[in-house]
Amino acid sequence: MKINKYIFHLIIIVFILLALYPILFAVSNSFKHLADAYSSTINLIPNPFTLENYVDLQDTIPLFRITLNTFIIASVITAFKIVTSFLAAFALTYFHFKFKRATYFLLISTIFIPFTVTMIPNYLIISEFDLIDSVWGVILPQLADAIGIFMLTQAMRNIPKPLIEAAQIDGISTFNIMKDHVLPIVRPAITSTAIWFFILAWNDYVWPLLMLRSRESYTLPLALQLFVSSEGGTNFTIAMALSVITMAIPLILYLVFQRYIINTFSSSGIK
Amino acid sequence: MKNITLKNIEKSYGDATVIKDLNLEIKDGERIIFLGPSGCGKSTILRMIAGLEPVTSGEIHLGKREVTHLPSGDRDVAMVFQNYALYPHMTVENNITYALKRNGINKTDRQDRLNKVLGMLELDHYRKRMPKDLSGGQRQRVALARATVKKSDYFLLDEPLSNLDAKLRVTARRELLKLHKEFKQTFVYVTHDQVEAMALGDRIVVLNKGAIQMVDTPENVYHHPRNIFVAKFIGSPPMNILSGVIKDYKFHYGDQNIDISNVSTFSDGLNGTEVYLGIRPENMELATADDYDIKGKVIFTENFGAEVAHTIKIAGEEIVVMSPEVIDRKEIGIKFDKKHVHIFNKKTGLNYKYMEQ
Ligand SMILES: Nc1ncnc2c1ncn2[C@@H]1O[C@H](COP(=O)(O)OP(=O)(O)OP(=O)(O)O)[C@@H](O)[C@H]1O
Numbered sequence: 001m002k003i004n005k006y007i008f009h010l011i012i013i014v015f016i017l018l019a020l021y022p023i024l025f026a027v028s029n030s031f032k033h034l035a036d037a038y039s040s041t042i043n044l045i046p047n048p049f050t051l052e053n054y055v056d057l058q059d060t061i062p063l064f065r066i067t068l069n070t071f072i073i074a075s076v077i078t079a080f081k082i083v084t085s086f087l088a089a090f091a092l093t094y095f096h097f098k099f100k101r102a103t104y105f106l107l108i109s110t111i112f113i114p115f116t117v118t119m120i121p122n123y124l125i126i127s128e129f130d131l132i133d134s135v136w137g138v139i140l141p142q143l144a145d146a147i148g149i150f151m152l153t154q155a156m157r158n159i160p161k162p163l164i165e166a167a168q169i170d171g172i173s174t175f176n177i178m179k180d181h182v183l184p185i186v187r188p189a190i191t192s193t194a195i196w197f198f199i200l201a202w203n204d205y206v207w208p209l210l211m212l213r214s215r216e217s218y219t220l221p222l223a224l225q226l227f228v229s230s231e232g233g234t235n236f237t238i239a240m241a242l243s244v245i246t247m248a249i250p251l252i253l254y255l256v257f258q259r260y261i262i263n264t265f266s267s268s269g270i271k
Numbered sequence: 272m273k274n275i276t277l278k279n280i281e282k283s284y285g286d287a288t289v290i291k292d293l294n295l296e297i298k299d300g301e302r303i304i305f306l307g308p309s310g311c312g313k314s315t316i317l318r319m320i321a322g323l324e325p326v327t328s329g330e331i332h333l334g335k336r337e338v339t340h341l342p343s344g345d346r347d348v349a350m351v352f353q354n355y356a357l358y359p360h361m362t363v364e365n366n367i368t369y370a371l372k373r374n375g376i377n378k379t380d381r382q383d384r385l386n387k388v389l390g391m392l393e394l395d396h397y398r399k400r401m402p403k404d405l406s407g408g409q410r411q412r413v414a415l416a417r418a419t420v421k422k423s424d425y426f427l428l429d430e431p432l433s434n435l436d437a438k439l440r441v442t443a444r445r446e447l448l449k450l451h452k453e454f455k456q457t458f459v460y461v462t463h464d465q466v467e468a469m470a471l472g473d474r475i476v477v478l479n480k481g482a483i484q485m486v487d488t489p490e491n492v493y494h495h496p497r498n499i500f501v502a503k504f505i506g507s508p509p510m511n512i513l514s515g516v517i518k519d520y521k522f523h524y525g526d527q528n529i530d531i532s533n534v535s536t537f538s539d540g541l542n543g544t545e546v547y548l549g550i551r552p553e554n555m556e557l558a559t560a561d562d563y564d565i566k567g568k569v570i571f572t573e574n575f576g577a578e579v580a581h582t583i584k585i586a587g588e589e590i591v592v593m594s595p596e597v598i599d600r601k602e603i604g605i606k607f608d609k610k611h612v613h614i615f616n617k618k619t620g621l622n623y624k625y626m627e628q
């Protein structure tokens with residue numbers, strides 16, 4: 001029994017290390033001089049420790065601008081997707097109208113349309129609007145998402161009907177029912193969906209690549225690509241510094257919002 | 272006036288008619304109980320009064336207002352749900368005062384009402400708790416409190432005690448009576464528990480398959496059931512029903528007969544008709560002597576504490592007779608208390624008492 005437990009733990013630790021290694025590798029090498037990085041690549045302790053890669057990074061690319069672009073794109077997309085999903089889910093759950101089920105299935109079926117199918121029409125439309133090479137060009141086709149509608153509709157369907165009826169009997173308006181009851185009850189689902197949307201938009205590569213041309217309007221994943229290809233391709237410690245920044249920001253946001261996520265699993269007190 | 276009038280109410284879901292031509296006048300401040308088996312439409316009626324379910328046809332009046340097509344929030348009724356439907360994201364206090372606040376009741380008034388009801392229902396201690404941190408009985412009281420602070424004239428309750436254990440139910444019943452005494456609302460109470468119905472009701476509406484079977488005081492519903500359904504549904508164990516024929520002032524059952532000439536609902540006209548004869552287990556006596564009305568075989572006995580129920584087989588049918596102690600005999604005579612014998616029409620199931628009128 002006991003030995004089994006140790007073996008089990010050992011296996012888990014090995015897997016964790018395997019999963020963590022690339023991250024530790026990036027963090028470690030971002031604090032090494034380029035020469036040291038080449039001579040002792042696998043040694044995880046930087047010796048000597050240096051911040052020169054982070055300083056050089058800012059000379060190579062407009063780092064602040066790029067980070068800001070990425071942040072604007074990810075947050076605006078997330079905010080819009082959440083607002084549109086919430087309103088659509090509310091209507092689809094609580095309003096009665098003709099072809100409601102058909103509307104829902106039509107919306108949900110868009111989840112299964114591959115990105116590559118809409119890519120070209122979207123590109124043509126955005127160029128009509130003259131938004132190529134602007135963060136708004138990246139954002140515009142991503143203001144709504146059927147996955148969000150699906151997630152929030154499911155969450156709302158789980159709210160016991162009598163709860164809404166109790167509010168209706170007491171003369172609470174539909175808007176206030178939405179604001180005072182439905183919103184707080186589905187907040188955990190909103191938070192997890194929002195995190196998911198944010199990460200997707202933050203890491204998105206293909207669509208921003210099509211939209212954005214100048215470095216001034218680049219996002220972090222596009223900037224990373226710069227270091228993998230031609231320019232500065234040899235300077236991989238700078239690339240590692242950029243990698244660290246790219247993953248650190250969502251991680252920090254996650255830590256800030258963590259308590260809401262935990263709530264998702266512990267707030268089953270509805271009954 | 273806080274009366275409720277239901278006029279020719281019908282309710283169907285698609286082809287299925289759930290409520291058929293319901294007419295009822297509920298009096299000002301009365302506690303009326305809808306009682307019936309599961310699926311008979313009790314909740315549906317309550318929900319139609321509350322405006323949560325539209326009627327298919329008919330009219331609903333609350334006092335002088337016709338509310339048939341009024342949205343729920345404009346009807347000014349309070350409702351307690353079976354699963355309480357507390358707002359899970361609000362404290363006890365906020366659950367109770369939330370709707371008052373939204374409806375523009377000022378803060379001092381809100382606090383007064385809150386404190387009063389918390390005191391009455393002994394919830395003071397829990398005002399800051401979330402619903403999930405309360406016991407079933409406490410949640411139930413919060414639900415009552417939330418409905419009470421509205422000071423609405425109409426109080427609708429859908430099986431509010433069904434999730435409580437037997438002991439709590441008794442306490443909760445007293446609390447309901449206390450609330451009613453204080454606020455004198457018109458109570459419309461739905462239950463499938465006849466003990467609850469008897470204990471709480473000024474009048475009981477017995478329902479079956481969406482149709483009213485009887486509307487009367489608990490006393491009359493028990494002692495003078497209008498038809499076979501009510502007779503069998505009320506009482507535990509239920510009324511014994513024997514099927515036979517009346518000849519020469521006697522009810523012939525199997526190869527035995529019972530003299531029914533002095534049963535109040537008996538009339539000469541009944542001679543020669545097939546009828547059902549009904550009598551409650553506690554209105555019969557096990558006769559040790561030769562003075563009995565009918566004879567049968569004891570099959571088994573159940574001890575209920577205060578009394579023992581004897582199940583007795585007579586001519587292929589089983590009846591239950593209550594007796595203070597176990598009678599340990601195979602063959603036994605049974606004496607009927609003729610005052611409590613009912614005669615029902617075989618075709619309609621109607622008690623002859625109600626046919627004469
Ligand atoms: N939305 C609906 N669609 C179709 N039939 C329904 C619907 N709601 C209720 N019914 C039917 O209406 C009938 C009455 O239901 P109702 O809920 O009023 O019963 P009830 O007397 O309250 O039963 P219970 O004691 O089990 O709560 C049932 O036969 C039920 O199947």
Ligand SMILES: [Mg+2]
Pocket residue numbers: 313314315429
């Ligand atoms: Mg019901």
